[in-house]
Amino acid sequence: MNERSAVPPSARTTIRRLPELANHDRATFYSILDESYVCHIAFSANNDTHCIPTAHWRKDDYLYIHGSNGSRLIKSLAAGVQTSVAITLLDGLVLAKSAFSHSMNYRSAVIYGHFEIVQGSAEKLEALDVFMDKIAMGRKEEARRGNSKEIAATNILRISLTEVAVKISDSGPSDKDEDIDLPVWAGILPMKMTRGSPVHNENNKDVIIPDYVKTWAD
Amino acid sequence: MNERSAVPPSARTTIRRLPELANHDRATFYSILDESYVCHIAFSANNDTHCIPTAHWRKDDYLYIHGSNGSRLIKSLAAGVQTSVAITLLDGLVLAKSAFSHSMNYRSAVIYGHFEIVQGSAEKLEALDVFMDKIAMGRKEEARRGNSKEIAATNILRISLTEVAVKISDSGPSDKDEDIDLPVWAGILPMKMTRGSPVHNENNKDVIIPDYVKTWAD
Numbered sequence: 001m002n003e004r005s006a007v008p009p010s011a012r013t014t015i016r017r018l019p020e021l022a023n024h025d026r027a028t029f030y031s032i033l034d035e036s037y038v039c040h041i042a043f044s045a046n047n048d049t050h051c052i053p054t055a056h057w058r059k060d061d062y063l064y065i066h067g068s069n070g071s072r073l074i075k076s077l078a079a080g081v082q083t084s085v086a087i088t089l090l091d092g093l094v095l096a097k098s099a100f101s102h103s104m105n106y107r108s109a110v111i112y113g114h115f116e117i118v119q120g121s122a123e124k125l126e127a128l129d130v131f132m133d134k135i136a137m138g139r140k141e142e143a144r145r146g147n148s149k150e151i152a153a154t155n156i157l158r159i160s161l162t163e164v165a166v167k168i169s170d171s172g173p174s175d176k177d178e179d180i181d182l183p184v185w186a187g188i189l190p191m192k193m194t195r196g197s198p199v200h201n202e203n204n205k206d207v208i209i210p211d212y213v214k215t216w217a218d
Numbered sequence: 219m220n221e222r223s224a225v226p227p228s229a230r231t232t233i234r235r236l237p238e239l240a241n242h243d244r245a246t247f248y249s250i251l252d253e254s255y256v257c258h259i260a261f262s263a264n265n266d267t268h269c270i271p272t273a274h275w276r277k278d279d280y281l282y283i284h285g286s287n288g289s290r291l292i293k294s295l296a297a298g299v300q301t302s303v304a305i306t307l308l309d310g311l312v313l314a315k316s317a318f319s320h321s322m323n324y325r326s327a328v329i330y331g332h333f334e335i336v337q338g339s340a341e342k343l344e345a346l347d348v349f350m351d352k353i354a355m356g357r358k359e360e361a362r363r364g365n366s367k368e369i370a371a372t373n374i375l376r377i378s379l380t381e382v383a384v385k386i387s388d389s390g391p392s393d394k395d396e397d398i399d400l401p402v403w404a405g406i407l408p409m410k411m412t413r414g415s416p417v418h419n420e421n422n423k424d425v426i427i428p429d430y431v432k433t434w435a436d
Contacts, residue, residue: 053324088271090255099350099361112266142403143313173419199408
């Protein structure tokens, strides 16, 4: 394994359940983050444990999120609380001959660490540009850029992608020998996120439709 | 609002950010749980906060999960630790005239509480039958049912759906008045989970293909 691309496990991220599904390739890990739009963040605040979904994006070796000053999530993470961030892509249901052997195909990443605040307007704008590129390449040149008041009202936080557990399941059913000849259908029922026809806003008169809108739908 | 169908907020689940997106209808809440297959569970163990994805299903007013005895998730939850479970369905990207006003359409539910262990083989089998119905209606009559050893090796936990925050965003972009006439495309880029062509296992000779497989793909 390439040293640069390796994500060596820590005590927290060593995969104990089905260790054969552990995947330590950094390119695979990053493709999970880049393909998904929403992560779930676990953190503690006021003696409660919370699990909150939010949009994410990646720049280099950091995962970024953003939010407003008033949010409990942002305030707690900005205060430096230990956190765990999970991203999961579901790829299908795996139907086996026996009920017990049913499973799912998925790609997941669980990140551990602490978020840090991205300081400085230039740094914040640069991070937001990467987010806009993820939404649609070229869009950052079209939409009105954030002004100083808007940038100031947006908190951007990032977490280093150093302590992670990546788990991938992408195979057919695995039945016991004694079940293999049962007259039961077995196989994979695939699932994937697809893109539907764009809904045009009414105030788009005289607006040239960008290619990323024209080609959006699958 | 129907009292039975109401999900009154607690101090923890009162939605402070964008409260206009809060949705307190139980049917909507349950449709989010029933349409999704994977939840993310936040919990603390050994002084760390974790966020772990797992399959879920619903039966009446409880959310169910399952797992093996050895899993840290199951062991921690079975010990009665306070938890938060989040489920999010992404419905689309919302592109506005200004960068700051971009958002996403989604349906999310965050549940707070404690899991409890489902005791007794009959109760466990009954819960697993509901899970199998979710995977494919009728399948529980086809696949080999779990035997006593398999049932004993499976832990089933459930959490009461009483303390929840449901949040729904399903509208077009909301730009400031001064941005509305900018020559920038605005609208919704929809996303949805779709179902692909089934992958048939090789040991399916002489097996009648069930209707739920034939009609699976969108």
